[in-house]
Amino acid sequence: MKVAFFSSKSYDRQSFEAANADYHHDLTFFDAQLNSNTAALAAGFPAVCKFVNDIADAATLEILASNGTRLLALRSAGFDQVDLKRAAELGIKVVRVPAYSPYSVAELAVGLVLMLNRKLYRAYNRVRDDNFSLEGLLGFDLNGRTVGVVGTGKIGMIFAQIMQGFGCSLLGYDAYPNSQFEAIPNARYVSLPELLASSDIISLHCPLMSETHYLINPNTIEQMKPGVMVINTSRGGLIDTAAAIEGIKSGKIGHLGIDVYEEEEALFFQDLSNTIIQDDTFQLLQSFPNVVITAHQGFFTQEALCSIATTTLTNITDFEQGQPLKNEVVYQPSPSTKALV
Numbered sequence: 001m002k003v004a005f006f007s008s009k010s011y012d013r014q015s016f017e018a019a020n021a022d023y024h025h026d027l028t029f030f031d032a033q034l035n036s037n038t039a040a041l042a043a044g045f046p047a048v049c050k051f052v053n054d055i056a057d058a059a060t061l062e063i064l065a066s067n068g069t070r071l072l073a074l075r076s077a078g079f080d081q082v083d084l085k086r087a088a089e090l091g092i093k094v095v096r097v098p099a100y101s102p103y104s105v106a107e108l109a110v111g112l113v114l115m116l117n118r119k120l121y122r123a124y125n126r127v128r129d130d131n132f133s134l135e136g137l138l139g140f141d142l143n144g145r146t147v148g149v150v151g152t153g154k155i156g157m158i159f160a161q162i163m164q165g166f167g168c169s170l171l172g173y174d175a176y177p178n179s180q181f182e183a184i185p186n187a188r189y190v191s192l193p194e195l196l197a198s199s200d201i202i203s204l205h206c207p208l209m210s211e212t213h214y215l216i217n218p219n220t221i222e223q224m225k226p227g228v229m230v231i232n233t234s235r236g237g238l239i240d241t242a243a244a245i246e247g248i249k250s251g252k253i254g255h256l257g258i259d260v261y262e263e264e265e266a267l268f269f270q271d272l273s274n275t276i277i278q279d280d281t282f283q284l285l286q287s288f289p290n291v292v293i294t295a296h297q298g299f300f301t302q303e304a305l306c307s308i309a310t311t312t313l314t315n316i317t318d319f320e321q322g323q324p325l326k327n328e329v330v331y332q333p334s335p336s337t338k339a340l341v
């Protein structure tokens, strides 16, 4: 099947070309981000493959459909950039990679915790500068701390298990609790207000949907412990960045670690080191000494890339052969699946 890849990088080409030896699809890689200005590149491609910051809003989907695209294959788990309702109306099937090494994202979240609680990012730079002072590097033990996990699905569960290994107590909040979470020693479900009020570290692992948009906002920040650490490896839109900045300035948020940012489309996955960044909010966030930002690299491990390529190509083959689409994202007009575009 002819497949047009958008936002493709060298590592996409490598992982997909290697995996495609077993699938024999006809892959074309475009550097361009998918949006209504670039969708015409996919003319004549029945399948389009998009990544997290490619935009599949109504206008883009209409162009794809009019040019013959019938399958939108997401090489990601999250589908918040897809107008599922419009896709369904246009007869475009949407498939995704629901799970690909959830360890990759969970372990990065733990990495952000360790960076922040021991100020490793500052220590690394100091020693390289022959500054061996410990002033300002005082950390805290994770052992005995309370960790709040918002969203206890595949990634949240692994994050919780790792943090339990550090000797932390776990509080979970999930719209759809699962019994496995409470099987972890020292883990129990609580209401969101209790999680906010009792956690030393809060890590977000729920999807971005209308009801989770700005889950972290002035009201929820107000409910948190002073000096709380907030970690977000899920989607940028879960945090109202302006509110987080106010929380950092007031001292309410003591540490912020993010792998995702609500306006990341204009920044992430590209080298802007010779560019004047126009996003003042991002620049302000970067300037704080207690904030660590990574550029959406949670998924970026060898195991995850291999799994993403294999599952995506299987999804495409299933569609081509008229097989059931086990990884289809079906539009359901209920609040829990209402996608944000």
Ligand code: NAD
Pocket: 077, 078, 098, 099, 102, 105, 150, 151, 152, 153, 154, 155, 156, 173, 174, 175, 176, 177, 205, 206, 207, 208, 211, 212, 233, 234, 235, 259, 260, 296, 297, 298, 299, 300
């Ligand atoms: P998952 O579907 O296994 O788990 C999500 C959990 O969130 C589920 O348990 C679900 O019940 C829960 N949830 C749904 N609505 C909720 C709500 N309103 N409040 C609280 N919890 C709610 O998904 P996953 O594989 O664990 O991935 C989680 C998220 O991680 C994805 O949605 C995606 O946005 C993000 N992600 C980020 C990266 C990265 O590179 N940083 C990579 C993959 C996934």
